[in-house]
Amino acid sequence: MYCPASPPIEYSISKLGDNVYQMGSKFICEKTVGEIPGDAIASWKDCDDTTYYLRKATSKELSSAEKQEFKDVIYQAGTSSSVWSIGTSVICKVKTCCDEMELESITLAFVAGNLPHMPIPKVVFSWRDTEWNRTFLLLKRIKGQTLHSAWPSLSLEHRDKIAATISRYCRDMATLQAPALQSATGLGVLEPFLNVNAENSHPSWKPRLLGPFHRGVFEKYIQRISEQPAPLLGDVFHFYHADLGPTNIIVSGDGEVTGVLDWESAGFYPKYWISLKPYMSAGFSLGSKESRREWVDLFETKLSEVGFELNREDVRWCEQLHMDFFDVNKALLED
Known part of the structure; x- marks a missing residue:
């Protein structure tokens, strides 16, 4: 039965302002040229010497009426999967999920531990958004x-x-x-x-x-x-x-x-x-x-x-x- 996720997969990431993005129901991603705040749960350098970091969203941010569609989409597969560019060095892969479904980040860790010569993406951060029934996977880009x-x-x-x-x-x-x-x-x-x-x-x-x-x-x-x-x-x-x-x-x-x-x-x-x-x-x-x-x-x-x-x-x-x-x-x- 055709049925989009709620919210639709293409709205998994939205823009709240210049260099501020909501990811799912819980997190905010921001770009900065200054220090990384103490409440950041993950961060990474971009190619222009700026830094992106991830933190928990405030209730005010989650209820913001200023949300805009984030259009830096690399790929979308129907109602269940989409991939965005986050700056120039990281991508964010979002996929709908169900109970007892393996996180791709866990599979990548399994491969890295058992087949270390295999060229796989480096995981920056990963989480399951149970409220929106989807997983988020931040990965370093691979050259080529x-x-x-x-x-x-x-x-x-x-x-x-x-x-x-x-x-x-x-x-x-x-x-x-x-x-x-x-x-x-x-x-x-x-x-x-x-x-x-x-x-x-x-x-x-x-x-x-x-x-x-x-x-x-x-x-x-x-x-x-x-x-x-x-x-x-x-x-x-x-x-x-x-x-x-x-x-x-x-x-x-x-x-x-x-x-x-x-x-x-x-x-x-x-x-x-x-x-x-x-x-x-x-x-x-x-x-x-x-x-x-x-x-x-x-x-x-x-x-x-x-x-x-x-x-x-x-x-x-x-x-x-x-x-x-x-x-x-x-x-x-x-x-």
Whole structure:
């Protein structure tokens, strides 16, 4: 059911005055050239030698009638997600949330602790706004441009180098294992391509989690939605980013990967999902009709070289899944 969040996601940040911004229902972000006040809970330097800081909002500020839309939007995805520039060195990512949903900042901390060589954004500050049902994530910008933007100007050698690097990262991530389909810390995962469709009454802004499911329950779930025999599951689940499309990879002009973004769907998945997901999601495609599958095809080749070969029967299996809504927890977990 189409239903915007309240307030709508595009009003998650509003402008109260020159260099003063309200973030969600609780905090104020200000830009200063002077000292950072003692009540600041986070601060960061911008590229022009000014400083931004975050503090709790006063009741007067929250009730201000002078609020204006903050228009420095980098990206917006429907009713559930938006990203803003905060100066030149930090971005603010806002996403609607639901109960038991993993904070992306926690996933980033998990990656930093277990895969320190992985180039990920540095978290400045993160919080869950329970009143507005959304999360706020302040991240340091990463130098470079998205693979999507850089692709036309990259040489074949540099494209090959990038695909090989991302594939090695997938191999490294997959060495981390868990006994269940789950997030980094054991919650459900945000994976719409494995989740059944939403109930008609489900609001479009509200994320839907799948799991956590131990092997037996996940196997039963897959059997329930499968028309053809499902891929071999394996004994464990492997950590995977799950959204390595060209807009989530930051690269330099010489083919170096400088950053991997958007870890909100990361978690422990069946091994077959590592090579299968790029074929199921349009987010892995490039923009132009002529080149739209070039990243998918090159990525598939490099994944196969590190042990994740795509089975074409798995593609056909996934394309024919029955995704009509049913109450997953009631049908599977209460048996």
